[in-house]
Amino acid sequence: MSDQGPFIQRNRDRHPPAYTPTYKTSVLRSPQHALLSLGNTISEMTGPVFGHNMLGPLDNDLIRNFAQTGDPIGQRIVVYGRVLDENARPVPGALLEFWQANAGGRYRHKKETYLAAIDPNFGGCGRAITDQEGRYAFRTIKPGAYPWPNGVNDWRPAHIHFSVFGHAFAQRLVTQMYFEGDPMIWQCPIVRTIPDKAAIEQLVAALDRNATLPMDAMAYKFDIVLRGRRSTLFENRMEGN
Amino acid sequence: MAQTLGYLKESPSQTAGPYVHIGTNPNWVEITGVWDKDLGLVLVGPDTKGERIVVKGRVFDGAGAPLRDALIEIWQADAAGLHNSPQEKRGAADPHFAGWGRQPTDAVTGEYKFETIKPGRVPYIDGRPMAPHITVWIVARGINIGLHTRLYFDDEEAANAECPVLARIENKARVKTLLAVRSEENGLPAYTFDIRLQGEGETVFFDI
Numbered sequence: 493m494s495d496q497g498p499f500i501q502r503n504r505d506r507h508p509p510a511y512t513p514t515y516k517t518s519v520l521r522s523p524q525h526a527l528l529s530l531g532n533t534i535s536e537m538t539g540p541v542f543g544h545n546m547l548g549p550l551d552n553d554l555i556r557n558f559a560q561t562g563d564p565i566g567q568r569i570v571v572y573g574r575v576l577d578e579n580a581r582p583v584p585g586a587l588l589e590f591w592q593a594n595a596g597g598r599y600r601h602k603k604e605t606y607l608a609a610i611d612p613n614f615g616g617c618g619r620a621i622t623d624q625e626g627r628y629a630f631r632t633i634k635p636g637a638y639p640w641p642n643g644v645n646d647w648r649p650a651h652i653h654f655s656v657f658g659h660a661f662a663q664r665l666v667t668q669m670y671f672e673g674d675p676m677i678w679q680c681p682i683v684r685t686i687p688d689k690a691a692i693e694q695l696v697a698a699l700d701r702n703a704t705l706p707m708d709a710m711a712y713k714f715d716i717v718l719r720g721r722r723s724t725l726f727e728n729r730m731e732g733n
Numbered sequence: 734m735a736q737t738l739g740y741l742k743e744s745p746s747q748t749a750g751p752y753v754h755i756g757t758n759p760n761w762v763e764i765t766g767v768w769d770k771d772l773g774l775v776l777v778g779p780d781t782k783g784e785r786i787v788v789k790g791r792v793f794d795g796a797g798a799p800l801r802d803a804l805i806e807i808w809q810a811d812a813a814g815l816h817n818s819p820q821e822k823r824g825a826a827d828p829h830f831a832g833w834g835r836q837p838t839d840a841v842t843g844e845y846k847f848e849t850i851k852p853g854r855v856p857y858i859d860g861r862p863m864a865p866h867i868t869v870w871i872v873a874r875g876i877n878i879g880l881h882t883r884l885y886f887d888d889e890e891a892a893n894a895e896c897p898v899l900a901r902i903e904n905k906a907r908v909k910t911l912l913a914v915r916s917e918e919n920g921l922p923a924y925t926f927d928i929r930l931q932g933e934g935e936t937v938f939f940d941i
């Protein structure tokens with residue numbers, strides 16, 4: 493597969509549409525015009541680079557990176573996986589940023605009003621950069637489900653938010669990871685903005701007993717797929733394109 | 734049945750939610766001590782080549798209210814039109830300009846602001862020069878998949894008039910939704926780029 497070709501067209505049937513009235517905030521924040529099909533120019537086929545040297549030793553350890561007086565409350569877990577592209581090739585050097593609520597479902601944020609307690613030892617953010625095989629891992633506590641103002645009684649399933657940088661701005665992605673076996677997933681208005689059930693299941697991390705650390709932490713495996721480049725098998729393109 | 738092609742499918746997007754800044758700008762939301770500096774706040778240094786400019790604006794919803802919980806990222810070429818990216822095959826970009834920036838919109842006013850440089854021109858797919866532009870990406874609560882648009886400069890009339898991307902906008906009245914309006918701030922050229930998600934004057938967003 494080529495390193496040069498433009499990216500495979502985004503399959504928008506697997507992504508949520510902009511306007512999803514059961515997720516009420518989308519109603520006023522969704523463009524009504526059709527997107528203008530631009531395709532990729534060099535501006536979209538390039539993207540920023542983040543070096544491993546920018547990471548601190550605790551950036552991927554949410555159990556320790558904010559702790560003041562001890563470990564945070566909650567079930568200790570390891571989340572690990574790979575970042576791949578649509579051609580099933582690893583994406584090395586991808587910056588992942590993740591954020592989450594604490595074990596009670598409470599975010600450390602001024603605007604957060606849920607009555608579950610703040611955990612003095614939990615900040616809720618971390619980051620990692622994938623290795624040559626596209627692998628990443630981080631340690632955290634399992635976030636709790638939380639209620640949110642949408643319907644009169646809507647709850648989010650336990651989830652971890654992810655922001656992902658691949659090699660090109662065309663690959664930029666923000667998504668969420670859910671946990672295998674959680675019945676809350678299927679009643680969530682935000683999950684259900686995704687029209688395709690198989691696409692939703694791609695966001696459900698699998699419990700991995702083999703990677704679980706005995707007497708320490710359960711493990712969940714979460715692979716992320718970014719857009720891949722088209723192979724340019726017989727295309728003659730002008731220099732610089 | 735035919736052979737399988739072996740492709741994977743892109744992970745679906747989900748909204749960044751109201752607390753995106755916990756992950757992207759933890760210091761800004763008072764989660765300090767995890768890492769020193771939020772990424773992407775500073776684009777230019779003393780050695781960066783090019784004309785210093787300010788880029789600022791707000792993001793409005795369909796009711797005309799500014800988003801005060803959005804995250805804006807920009808990506809652009811250096812003053813010579815080269816990107817600081819291994820995917821840039823045309824030459825080496827200015828090592829003192831990463832070309833990527835990220836700012837939250839202000840929690841009270843909704844304004845975002847970047848200090849950057851005026852980008853050079855970058856060729857379109859067919860080699861024709863595009864007008865100078867900055868790629869802009871917006872995520873926020875209520876935005877299900879990040880929105881891509883482009884900031885162009887209203888004082889680049891000649892370049893804008895021949896830009897093959899702007900030429901693709903059939904409804905010419907919508908071209909101006911991509912034009913940042915020049916003024917001045919602290920002696921620097923300042924370009925205001927307001928983004929309208931919906932309704933009258935809706936910004937042109939791209940499928941890239």
Ligand SMILES: [Fe+3]
Nearest residue numbers: 648651653750
């Ligand atoms: Fe959340």
